[in-house]
Structures are given as structure tokens and as C-alpha cells.
Amino acid sequence: MRFIGCKTLLLDKIKEVIDENAPEAKTLCDIFSGTSVVSRYFKQWYEITSNDILFFSYVLQRATVENDALPSFSNLIPLGITDPVQYFNEMDISAMETLENEKRFFQNTYAPKGGRMYVNDENALRIDYARNTVEDWYQSNLIDDDEYYYLIACIVEGIPFVSNISGTYGAFHKEWERRSFKKFELFKLEVFTNGKENRCFNEDGVELLKRISGDVLYIDPPYNGRQYLPNYHVLETAAKYDYPKVRGVTAQRPYENNKSDFCLKSKVVEAFSNLIKNAKYEHIILSYSTDGLMSVADIESIMKKHGIEDTFRIYEIPYRRYKSRTQEKKDELKELLIYVRKTKN
Ligand SMILES: C[S@@+](CC[C@H](N)C(=O)[O-])C[C@H]1O[C@@H](n2cnc3c(N)ncnc32)[C@H](O)[C@@H]1O
Numbered sequence: 001m002r003f004i005g006c007k008t009l010l011l012d013k014i015k016e017v018i019d020e021n022a023p024e025a026k027t028l029c030d031i032f033s034g035t036s037v038v039s040r041y042f043k044q045w046y047e048i049t050s051n052d053i054l055f056f057s058y059v060l061q062r063a064t065v066e067n068d069a070l071p072s073f074s075n076l077i078p079l080g081i082t083d084p085v086q087y088f089n090e091m092d093i094s095a096m097e098t099l100e101n102e103k104r105f106f107q108n109t110y111a112p113k114g115g116r117m118y119v120n121d122e123n124a125l126r127i128d129y130a131r132n133t134v135e136d137w138y139q140s141n142l143i144d145d146d147e148y149y150y151l152i153a154c155i156v157e158g159i160p161f162v163s164n165i166s167g168t169y170g171a172f173h174k175e176w177e178r179r180s181f182k183k184f185e186l187f188k189l190e191v192f193t194n195g196k197e198n199r200c201f202n203e204d205g206v207e208l209l210k211r212i213s214g215d216v217l218y219i220d221p222p223y224n225g226r227q228y229l230p231n232y233h234v235l236e237t238a239a240k241y242d243y244p245k246v247r248g249v250t251a252q253r254p255y256e257n258n259k260s261d262f263c264l265k266s267k268v269v270e271a272f273s274n275l276i277k278n279a280k281y282e283h284i285i286l287s288y289s290t291d292g293l294m295s296v297a298d299i300e301s302i303m304k305k306h307g308i309e310d311t312f313r314i315y316e317i318p319y320r321r322y323k324s325r326t327q328e329k330k331d332e333l334k335e336l337l338i339y340v341r342k343t344k345n
Contacts, residue, residue, distance in 0.1 A: 022283040027214035047196035056239035058202035063153030071147040096129040123184035157187035168231035213280035221262040223292035307340030
């Protein structure tokens with residue numbers, strides 16, 4: 001999934017830093033998990049704990065990290081459904097027209113019928129139909145928690161493929177882009193089995209770290225002032241399907257209670273300091289940017305204060321994302337992996 005700060009391209013670098021500094025580690029916590037690609041990748045080797053304040057991120061984690069195998073959906077078999085992803089994807093749109101109007105939140109909010117162009121009317125109905133059906137199955141105990149989160153994750157993961165946006169849901173295009181004409185399909189997520197007690201959370205990482213402990217803590221906070229929820233509100237609503245009171249042309253859901261201190265210049269240093277202080281992990285690895293709200297000097301002093309000073313190390317990775325900027329600017333910006341070994345609490 002396209003997501004601001006997604007670390008798909010950095011996985012091998014993160015692994016190198018962990019292998020160099022923590023070869024004996026058995027557990028890894030991905031405290032700002034986002035798309036969950038980091039957790040999914042490291043699940044091959046570690047028992048994973050993952051977390052994010054976004055609910056749709058939690059759903060993606062819960063489906064592929066805490067779930068340790070593809071769910072069986074055995075209670076759907078008597079209904080003639082062996083593969084619910086295929087069931088929705090092969091269903092004719094005319095069969096979905098039976099869905100009552102008041103249950104069509106996507107169509108009535110994000111599609112032309114609701115005066116907006118995030119997705120077309122037909123795809124909106126496909127999303128509404130699948131999401132309502134999954135909710136009904138769950139309420140009638142036809143699917144359990146593992147199956148429920150798996151199917152919602154497949155719905156969420158499928159939406160960006162047909163969204164009429166340029167990267168985020170801060171706004172939609174005024175003309176239909178090619179992508180919006182494709183048929184919406186649930187995206188069949190793979191689930192890797194590692195046989196371990198992987199756990200997922202949906203809370204403020206600073207608070208969660210007071211209660212959990214382990215070997216490696218990977219921290220990938222927001223770098224700048226762009227809050228995540230307003231940029232991904234459509235996916236959050238697909239995951240929650242809570243009929244929020246949306247506002248304005250872009251149909252933002254309320255997010256006052258969901259602002260991250262890591263996006264606020266006035267609060268980020270204190271939040272980061274508390275996070276490192278709370279962490280009961282032996283090895284800490286931070287992803288950050290030389291372009292970020294916190295200065296490298298701030299980061300260094302906080303990590304050295306709460307960690308073992310002479311283990312502090314900065315690994316610089318040339319920025320690959322600012323492709324349109326000048327070469328000069330590219331050279332100035334660096335993506336950083338910063339390591340410190342923490343004194344055991
Ligand atoms: C840079 S992104 C993480 C990207 C992720 N590593 C990936 O590869 O997809 C930062 C994430 O931090 C989350 N976040 C921000 N503040 C948080 C907080 N206080 N506690 C937990 N998660 C938070 C955001 O919702 C966002 O998903």
C-alpha cells in the first residue's frame with residue numbers, strides 16, 4: 001500500500017542494523033507500524049509486537065501479524081462459500097443492489113452519489129456491500145475475530161487500487177484518473193506462519209511501552225507536521241465503518257482526539273523522550289530523516305541519556321523519495337537509522 005513513510009525499500013537496511021547490533025534477539029516490536037510491512041517482514045525471524053494509533057493499521061496488523069495462518073472460514077462453507085475473498089470479487093454488481101440505501105456509507109459519502117469522487121459509484125457499492133456483509137457475518141457468529149479482521153484488511157488493502165487520488169486522501173481528483181475505472185476487488189493478503197505469540201495493539205505507542213518489553217524496539221514515527229489520519233481518513237472509515245459525521249468537500253472524519261504529538265513541533269521532543277525512557281527493550285532502532293521536526297542533536301542527546309552512550313550509532317541512507325528535487329537537495333537529505341543499546345531496566 002502507498003503510505004507516507006512506508007519502509008518497504010528500507011527493510012534490508014533495517015535488517016542489517018539489527019543483525020549487526022542484536023544478533024541474539026528473539027522478539028521485535030514495531031511500535032509505529034503503519035502498513036505493517038516491517039512487522040510482516042520480520043515475522044520470518046522474530047516474535048512480533050506491533051502497534052499504531054490508526055485503526056486501519058491495526059486491522060492490517062491483526063490480519064497478517066497476529067493471525068498466524070489464513071483463517072479457515074469453516075462456518076461459511078454451509079452457505080456455499082469456501083473462499084469469501086473470491087466470493088465478493090466474483091459477485092455481479094446487480095446482486096449488490098439489494099443493499100439498503102442507509103447502509104451505503106461509501107456510496108453516499110465518497111462517490112458521485114454523495115457529491116464526491118474518491119471512488120466511482122459502482123466500486124463504492126462493492127465496498128459497502130462487502131463491508132456490511134462481513135459485519136453481518138461477524139454479528140451472527142459466522143466468522144470469528146481472526147476471520148473478521150482478515151476480511152476487513154483485504155477490503156482496506158483493495159481500496160487504494162481504485163481510489164481517484166494522488167497518494168493520500170487529503171483530496172480527490174476533479175477528473176477520473178485511469179485507476180478509478182478498475183473494478184474494486186478485495187486484496188487477498190498473505191499470512192506468514194511463524195508459530196509464535198505475535199500481538200497487535202491500537203494505542204498511543206508512548207503509553208503502550210509502559211506495559212510491554214522485549215529485545216528489539218523499532219521506532220518509525222512521523223517525521224513532519226502532516227498528521228496521518230486526515231491523509232488516510234477514507235481507509236480509517238472503511239476499517240471502522242462507524243458512519244462518522246464528515247466535514248467539507250473532502251469529507252474528513254473528526255480527528256481531534258487522534259492527533260499525534262510526533263507531528264507537533266512543540267511536543268515532539270518531549271514525546272520522543274518519554275518513549276525512549278519508557279522503553280523496556282535492550283536494542284532501540286529509530287528511523288528518522290534529516291528533514292524531520294526533531295534535530296539529530298535532540299535525538300542523539302535523548303538516546304544517549306536513556307541508553308548506553310558509546311553504543312550510539314547513526315547509519316545514513318541517501319534519500320530515494322525526493323526524485324523530483326534537484327540533485328543538490330537530494331544530497332542534503334538523508335534517511336537515518338539510529339541505534340542505541342538501552343540499559344536494561
Ligand atoms: C512513518 S509512519 C510508519 C510507517 C511504517 N513503518 C510502514 O512501513 O508502513 C508513522 C506511523 O506512526 C503512527 N503514529 C503516530 N503517532 C503515534 C503514536 N503516538 N502512537 C502510535 N502510533 C503513532 C502513524 O499513524 C503512522 O502510521
